[in-house]
Each structure stands twice: as structure tokens, then as C-alpha cells.
Amino acid sequence: MSFVTCDLCDDNADIVSVVTGHHWFSYGGRKAFGGEIVTVKCFEDNSRVKAHLGTDGKGKVLVVDGGASLRNALIGDMIAENAVKNGWEGVIIYGACRDVDELAKLDIGVMTLGCVPIKSVRRDEGQLNIDITFGGVTFRPGEYVYADNNGIITAPKALL
Numbered sequence: 001m002s003f004v005t006c007d008l009c010d011d012n013a014d015i016v017s018v019v020t021g022h023h024w025f026s027y028g029g030r031k032a033f034g035g036e037i038v039t040v041k042c043f044e045d046n047s048r049v050k051a052h053l054g055t056d057g058k059g060k061v062l063v064v065d066g067g068a069s070l071r072n073a074l075i076g077d078m079i080a081e082n083a084v085k086n087g088w089e090g091v092i093i094y095g096a097c098r099d100v101d102e103l104a105k106l107d108i109g110v111m112t113l114g115c116v117p118i119k120s121v122r123r124d125e126g127q128l129n130i131d132i133t134f135g136g137v138t139f140r141p142g143e144y145v146y147a148d149n150n151g152i153i154t155a156p157k158a159l160l
């Protein structure tokens, strides 16, 4: 998938929503990625993230509302490697990751607010495929997200 979000914005100005107000870091080996939105909402507990990235993700991006917590990491190299095996296009986490040097070697997009060395707890808490909102944008399961070094945008339909 080759695109630049700036062009997608210019060409679809009437239907795109643009995430604003945060500085995002791109840790994955894939710098431009996009696809159908799947959502998880959780707080410092990556049970749902791990479980869902263990299912088929071809053409999909997992978008996680982690409440902007940088106190522990919702993804690391093991979960990300599993996501690559399952064909996920990328992961966007409103929260933190770890194992960043390994994430950089993987063919998947990983955008987060930052990194921290400690892993998250797993208490089997969190919600799957509900509408989530951060950066002024509501991410709806089944709609589309595109991300690159310029930022993150959503659209109600596929743009590519």
C-alpha cells in the first residue's frame, strides 16, 4: 500500500477526519498503512489487544483507546510478531508500546504516543469493537483509517 495522507486529505477533503492535538511516534517497520478499523478500548491491560491480534487481520488496522496512559506498554515485539503472522496492516495505540528496536524490524505499522519498558497487566478487561474517540476523531469499527509520518486520518469508506 503506497500513499501519502496529505494527498488523501486533499483528494477527499469532504469526508476525511483528521486526528489532532497529539504527537505520534511511528515505531513499526511499515511507515504508511491503512485499512478497515477494528477497535479495542482498555486501560493499562492488553488482554484484548493480544487476543485480537491473534486473529486474522488482513486489510485491517487495530485502533486502541488506551486512555493515553504511558505507564505501561499495550504492545511489544511478541504480540506485534503475531500480528504480522496474522496479516494485520497496523496498530494505532492511544497509549504506549515497548521493544521499539524489534518493532522497527517488523513489516507492520505501529503508531503510539510513546514507549515505556514495562508490560501491561492482563486481567481480561477491555471492550472490543465499540466506537472510540481520541484526538478529536471517533473511530468506528468498519470505517477506514490511514496513517503515515504526517499523521492519522479516517474516512467512512475505503480511499484506496
Ligand SMILES: O=C([O-])CC(=O)C(=O)O
Pocket (backbone or CB within 6 Å): 046, 073, 074, 075, 076, 077, 078, 079, 080, 098, 099, 119, 120
Ligand atoms: O507481552 C506483552 O504484554 C507485551 C510485550 O512485551 C510483547 O508483546 O512482547
